[in-house]
Amino acid sequence: MIVPTGLKAGIAGVGVCLPDRVLTNDELATMVDTSDAWIRERVGVRERRIADAAQAASDLGAVAAARAIGHAGVAAEEVDLVIVATATPDTLFPATACIIQDKLRLKNAAAFDLAAGCSGFVYALAAGSRFVESGLYRTVLVVGAEVLSKVTDWSDRETCILLADGAGAVVLRPAAPGYGILAVKLGADGSGGRYLRRPAGGSRLPHTLKTLAAKLDKLQMDGQEVFRFAIKALPEATLQALAAAGLGKEDVALVIPHQANRRIIEAAARRLELPMEKFMINLDRYGNTSSASVPIALHEALESGRLQDGDIVALTAFGAGLTWGSAILRWQSPAGRTT
Ligand SMILES: CC(C)(COP(=O)(O)OP(=O)(O)OC[C@H]1O[C@@H](n2cnc3c(N)ncnc32)[C@H](O)[C@@H]1OP(=O)(O)O)[C@@H](O)C(=O)NCCC(=O)NCCS
Missing domain, CATH: 3.40.47.10 (Thiolase/Chalcone synthase)
Structure with missing residues (x-):
């Protein structure tokens, strides 16, 4: 395939999914020895979202991904690749990307997970953009999806005040010249x-x-x-x-x-x-x-x-x-x- 000189990948659509359940600092203070004032001053968090017991990373990720695909205005069949960055995959294998690929019927898409901790989305964006720039793929879905509440020690006040659940996704496509x-x-x-x-x-x-x-x-x-x-x-x-x-x-x-x-x-x-x-x-x-x-x-x-x-x-x-x-x-x- 001929690669146009200087072709860049751009973000064509964005979507998110945040669980409904809000966990406030005051509520956390009933679980561990902490306070709203301490968390606000030392971290800056007031509240966070926590997934239901039944929700896994792919549940949040699929919703965010569907919204990003809708925002980009592309059809499910057009998605060539799904990359999911996560530290809390549904299972160690199959990959959460494959689970999302199936949920959204992205039947023409390859799929893999990528583990780079909290840098995962930027790593996945870097990887996904290279597929677009090379001309190999035209539409790449990049998802960051986490259910950290399931790997949180809720008795450890240093970590449980920080961690939360949510998902965000973007669709990468060739950008106009100078953009992306x-x-x-x-x-x-x-x-x-x-x-x-x-x-x-x-x-x-x-x-x-x-x-x-x-x-x-x-x-x-x-x-x-x-x-x-x-x-x-x-x-x-x-x-x-x-x-x-x-x-x-x-x-x-x-x-x-x-x-x-x-x-x-x-x-x-x-x-x-x-x-x-x-x-x-x-x-x-x-x-x-x-x-x-x-x-x-x-x-x-x-x-x-x-x-x-x-x-x-x-x-x-x-x-x-x-x-x-x-x-x-x-x-x-x-x-x-x-x-
Ligand atoms: C975890 C973190 C918030 C702690 O804040 P800190 O200002 O470094 O606090 P310290 O660890 O110095 O502890 C100061 C005091 O607060 C206490 N403390 C710690 N967590 C507390 C909490 N949730 N509530 C109240 N007091 C707390 C400590 O026990 C310590 O008490 P002491 O002085 O009596 O020993 C901070 O180190 C941090 O944000 N680190 C980076 C974490 C991060 O970003 N992780 C994810 C990266 S992807």
């Missing part, structure tokens, strides 16, 4: 894996009564180490991706960061010397939804009119692995798309 994903930078430091992990349930430590009793099936985190890593990773990844796109921080209209902690975003803003108005924040209402947080925030930015045609947007995330990544886009309003 201009550059991506990804990185990893596996030596920091111990700072954020779910130890049991894989081939290293299969579930046993002992691992369950020790709660090794739940997420474990060294909050301070992750915090130190995040305040560096967020600005550095953004700057590196901007440089790869031949742009500077002064060109950025909006940074859509992973929604982990308001203080992490404030520290990144200081390092980047950008005003807080240039950062999309909605963690106060949704907490940390891991690989779903960037598309959920992107959707809100779009809905609230914070994205204008031609804007330079940075989608930047960091997370377990340790991993980080940033994608720089020249935003093309889906309604104004010509391709």
Whole structure:
């Protein structure tokens, strides 16, 4: 297949799915030794959404994906590939992407999952955009879907106040000249894996009564180490991706960061010397939804009119692995798309 020079993938549609159940800080304070004031001050979260006991990642992901497909105005048969970024797949296999492919009858689509912690969506966007740019595929669905509540230790006040459930999805298609994903930078430091992990349930430590009793099936985190890593990773990844796109921080209209902690975003803003108005924040209402947080925030930015045609947007995330990544886009309003 002949690849047109400079073809870029652009976001043609966005969709989200947030569970109805709202868990407030006051409610959490009845479960662990914490308070609304502490969580607001140290993290910035007021409330978060929690899935029903029966809901898995594919349930939220399929709804978000269907909405993104509808927004893009493409037919189910046109979807060539589904990539799902998740740390909380329905099952270790088959892939959650295959489950969503089946639920939405995307009969012409290949499907796979991608694990890169909270950076998963940006990694999946990078992977998906390459399929479009190469000319191999024309319509790629990228989903971030998480049900973190099921791997949360609800007696650990350092983690249970942060984590939440949700899904976001985008449809990638060829962008008009000058628009779309201009550059991506990804990185990893596996030596920091111990700072954020779910130890049991894989081939290293299969579930046993002992691992369950020790709660090794739940997420474990060294909050301070992750915090130190995040305040560096967020600005550095953004700057590196901007440089790869031949742009500077002064060109950025909006940074859509992973929604982990308001203080992490404030520290990144200081390092980047950008005003807080240039950062999309909605963690106060949704907490940390891991690989779903960037598309959920992107959707809100779009809905609230914070994205204008031609804007330079940075989608930047960091997370377990340790991993980080940033994608720089020249935003093309889906309604104004010509391709
Ligand atoms: C977890 C995190 C919120 C803790 O905030 P912090 O300001 O670093 O808090 P510290 O760990 O220094 O603890 C300060 C005090 O608050 C207490 N504390 C911790 N969690 C608390 C809670 N939920 N409620 C009340 N007090 C709490 C600690 O026990 C400690 O008490 P002490 O001073 O008596 O020992 C913060 O480290 C963080 O956000 N880290 C990054 C986490 C993250 O983003 N993870 C996902 C990445 S993808």
